[in-house]
Amino acid sequence: MKISFLGGARTVTGSCFMIETQSKKFLVDCGLFQGKSKEILLNTDEFMFNVKDIDFVLLTHAHIDHSGKIPKLYTSGYSNPIYCTKQTFELCELMLPDSGHIQELEVEWLNRKRKREGKHPVPPLYTALDAQECLKLFNPVEYDEFIEVDEHIKVRFLEAGHMLGSSMIEVYVYENGKEEKLVFTGDMGQDKQNIIRDREKIAYADYVIMESTYGGRVHDESVDKAKKFLNVVIDTLEKGGNVIIPSFAVGRTQEILYEIFKYKILNKDDEEYSNKVEKLLKIPVYVDSPLAVSATEIFKNSVELYDDEAKKYIEEGKMPLEFPGLKLTRSTEESKALNESNEQCIVISASGMCDAGRIKHHLKHNLWKENSTVIFVGYQAEGTLGRRIVDGAKNVKIFGEEIKVNARVEYIEGFSCHADQNDLLQFIREFKQIPKNIFIVHGEYPQQEVLYNKIKEEFGIEAYIPEFGDVFELDKLSHKVDSMKPISSQKFERLELLDRIETLKEEIQDMVMYIKEDLKQSQNDYLINEYNDKIKELENKILEIVKM
Numbered sequence: 195m196k197i198s199f200l201g202g203a204r205t206v207t208g209s210c211f212m213i214e215t216q217s218k219k220f221l222v223d224c225g226l227f228q229g230k231s232k233e234i235l236l237n238t239d240e241f242m243f244n245v246k247d248i249d250f251v252l253l254t255h256a257h258i259d260h261s262g263k264i265p266k267l268y269t270s271g272y273s274n275p276i277y278c279t280k281q282t283f284e285l286c287e288l289m290l291p292d293s294g295h296i297q298e299l300e301v302e303w304l305n306r307k308r309k310r311e312g313k314h315p316v317p318p319l320y321t322a323l324d325a326q327e328c329l330k331l332f333n334p335v336e337y338d339e340f341i342e343v344d345e346h347i348k349v350r351f352l353e354a355g356h357m358l359g360s361s362m363i364e365v366y367v368y369e370n371g372k373e374e375k376l377v378f379t380g381d382m383g384q385d386k387q388n389i390i391r392d393r394e395k396i397a398y399a400d401y402v403i404m405e406s407t408y409g410g411r412v413h414d415e416s417v418d419k420a421k422k423f424l425n426v427v428i429d430t431l432e433k434g435g436n437v438i439i440p441s442f443a444v445g446r447t448q449e450i451l452y453e454i455f456k457y458k459i460l461n462k463d464d465e466e467y468s469n470k471v472e473k474l475l476k477i478p479v480y481v482d483s484p485l486a487v488s489a490t491e492i493f494k495n496s497v498e499l500y501d502d503e504a505k506k507y508i509e510e511g512k513m514p515l516e517f518p519g520l521k522l523t524r525s526t527e528e529s530k531a532l533n534e535s536n537e538q539c540i541v542i543s544a545s546g547m548c549d550a551g552r553i554k555h556h557l558k559h560n561l562w563k564e565n566s567t568v569i570f571v572g573y574q575a576e577g578t579l580g581r582r583i584v585d586g587a588k589n590v591k592i593f594g595e596e597i598k599v600n601a602r603v604e605y606i607e608g609f610s611c612h613a614d615q616n617d618l619l620q621f622i623r624e625f626k627q628i629p630k631n632i633f634i635v636h637g638e639y640p641q642q643e644v645l646y647n648k649i650k651e652e653f654g655i656e657a658y659i660p661e662f663g664d665v666f667e668l669d670k671l672s673h674k675v676d677s678m679k680p681i682s683s684q685k686f687e688r689l690e691l692l693d694r695i696e697t698l699k700e701e702i703q704d705m706v707m708y709i710k711e712d713l714k715q716s717q718n719d720y721l722i723n724e725y726n727d728k729i730k731e732l733e734n735k736i737l738e739i740v741k742m
């Protein structure tokens with residue numbers, strides 16, 4: 195049995211693994227790359243396998259970095275089943291056409307520019323219609339049920355506690371007179387995740403393909419995230435600003451509200467907090483997404499997937515999943531009206547990493563305002579607009595326009611729907627029989643390395659951090675048998691260079707800002723020394739690039 199790592203390898207996006215058994219060839223996830231330009235280029239590459247050879251696809255969950263390339267798989271000629279849970283299917287019914295729409299908008303903008311340059315237009319990666327059509331291949335399945343996809347292969351979807359419908363997938367392969375079991379964790383939720391059920395425990399597996407987004411981090415639990423969130427929001431509102439929250443429409447919104455109400459229930463005596471909650475309830479909260487209304491419906495209709503605590507609160511009527519100020523916007527007009535209005539509000543809008551969708555408009559209209567706040571509640575991948583803002587960029591470019599970052603930027607940890615290092619190690623501790631190998635995927639390399647060392651140290655398991663294109667033979671001693679090069683690899687170095695120059699450009703812009711500000715105030719000389727050091731650092735970087 196062989197496994198190829200065709201995405202989500204040393205990066206958090208583009209998840210895609212291909213498994214070849216004696217009888218079948220199949221994919222687990224087929225996600226879109228987001229963030230760095232050299233990775234985005236992989237989206238437009240031809241697939242690295244013959245699409246018609248793929249017998250089936252297993253999909254862990256609806257997030258676009260796991261599902262977003264399925265429409266392209268379809269337009270490339272794939273016509274076999276795609277297995278996923280019912281909720282993943284329902285969410286994909288919304289998210290994939292929406293992604294197709296975003297793809298169309300992206301090239302529209304590019305093509306206008308190309309037209310002015312006298313160049314031919316380029317087609318979108320796929321259209322909303324392509325995405326709509328590929329949905330007919332989806333086969334929704336129940337959690338916990340064995341599905342025989344072939345006489346030698348059966349699979350089972352287990353709760354992953356990451357988002358509605360998310361699953362870990364067990365794959366049982368019978369060949370050479372024995373059965374072996376692979377476990378794909380997909381994205382795993384943190385322990386004690388709010389509202390939706392916690393992930394299942396797994397007792398044994400031969401091979402585990404495991405996410406590692408927060409492999410090097412432990413979520414800080416000392417800060418009460420609901421309290422911190424509420425304080426930041428109320429502070430901002432008191433200053434007359436807006437609060438912008440980049441996040442995938444609904445799930446996270448419900449979680450944040452849930453957390454706020456739960457804290458209120460558990461801390462009845464905290465009067466100051468209760469007053470703040472009252473204030474919050476008076477402010478309109480817009481979930482600005484064309485998916486918001488339908489996604490909320492899916493969420494409300496999935497009570498069976500909630501954890502016991504959430505079920506109890508809802509039954510007792512203590513925990514509204516909606517409140518008076520919550521407004522769901524669907525049309526572009528409604529979205530535009532939000533930016534033109536002077537009414538103070540909280541806006542929750544996708545994408546969560548700010549690289550596409552309506553959130554870019556809200557950031558453009560709010561980042562320059564000193565009294566507004568942007569609250570990040572989820573992971574920001576390298577190369578995304580979100581990451582640049584979190585990392586403290588003084589200026590960012592949105593729709594070709596230079597925007598000054600004057601707004602307060604907050605990153606509230608703990609709302610993340612990803613397991614942290616403790617949760618990931620706990621997942622392995624729960625195995626009654628230690629897996630032969632663990633493949634660490636879906637993470638940035640430094641995070642993965644930390645987790646790798648922890649796994650080696652605590653369990654002595656042979657672990658790997660595969661690179662993009664690596665092919666492993668799964669065996670007692672799994673080993674790398676091939677390393678496929680992406681078709682666009684010739685362009686890679688140039689794009690790597692572009693990425694670095696972009697970063698450099700941002701750093702230089704920041705420097706110009708610092709110095710200009712300093713000129714106005716002309717205070718201490720020690721700052722000049724700091725600038726000098728920074729310029730030296732930059733000069734070295736430029737030299738490094740030129741030498742490449």
Ligand SMILES: [Zn+2]
Nearest residue numbers: 255257356381
């Ligand atoms: Zn995910």
